[in-house]
Amino acid sequence: MKVCVGSKNPVKINAVRRAFEDYFGKFELSYSEVESGVAAMPMSAEETVAGAKNRALRALEKFKGYDYAVGAEGGVEKTQFGMMVCNYVVIMDKYGKVGVGGGTEFIIPKYMEARLAKGEELSEIIDELMGIEGTKYSGGAIGALTKGMVGRDETFRIATHFALIPFVNAELFRK
Template identity: 40%
Template sequence: MKIIVASKNPVKINSTQNGFSQVFPEVSLEFIGYSAPSGVSDQPMTNEETLQGAKNRAKHIKNEYPGASFWVGIEGGIEDTEDGMEAFAWVVILSNDQTGHSRTSSFFLPPKVRELVLKGVELGHANDQVFEEHNSKQKGGAVSSLTNGLLGRTEYYEQAVILALIPFVNKELY
């Protein structure tokens, strides 16, 4: 089974690989990552924009690289609410005849990170500045920084990948 991930980011590829391997443990799986445009802001600022980015990435790679079994788009985003700046991601999985999607759990960013993001700094760069890290979005991300490494970005996205696969393993219900 060939799965194409709409990113070359190792976090997104690994979370997809981990999720699919758990859902399809008896199947031989091949994963390929390709860069794909999101068609939204570099830093999606709403739930809707983040979901649209994941959809756009999945649709783009499906059109560009036909012949796979699944195409996966993952988009991280934020939304500024009255309670603070919430961080999350959307996962969209396409096959030739179905779509599955799921959102990760969410968490709130510290005020210093929020302040930088509101000034136009992408979350990954804001996180690097506040936590004195380098390229954290291709590693543990803000979620790892804030949980002292208990939860990394790969594990964080993995659960949403599994949940987005629900329609594919329960075809009779969807």
């Protein structure tokens, strides 16, 4: 089996690798940076899902003949409780079947909202405020805000498991 990921981010690649291994064991994994077609910091769940879908589509176009393509995207969305971080994974197979999964969500401090609205990425804000570097490529905002108890890779791994549901339960989705 061949799987491609529309990103060079090691957090996303490792999350996809781990989730697919859970179901399928060994497989070939390739990855490449592709355009998400959305803002660097998606500001809604819809925009975040669109970015993940675009990444999966572009990966499938780039890696002809692969069985699955995966797009993963992180963003934020405004809720009744405040701005929350969200992440989505879209998986497409070579036949056009699609699976979508969302990860865990959490509230960010209110004062970060204005900076996000100005176009800053959450990882840049977290890096600056918490005195760390490379948040996006390591534990993510969730890692920093939970003091390392939960990492970004886990949220994308969970979302990948959720996106795999239609593929690992194909018989249920044919009814």
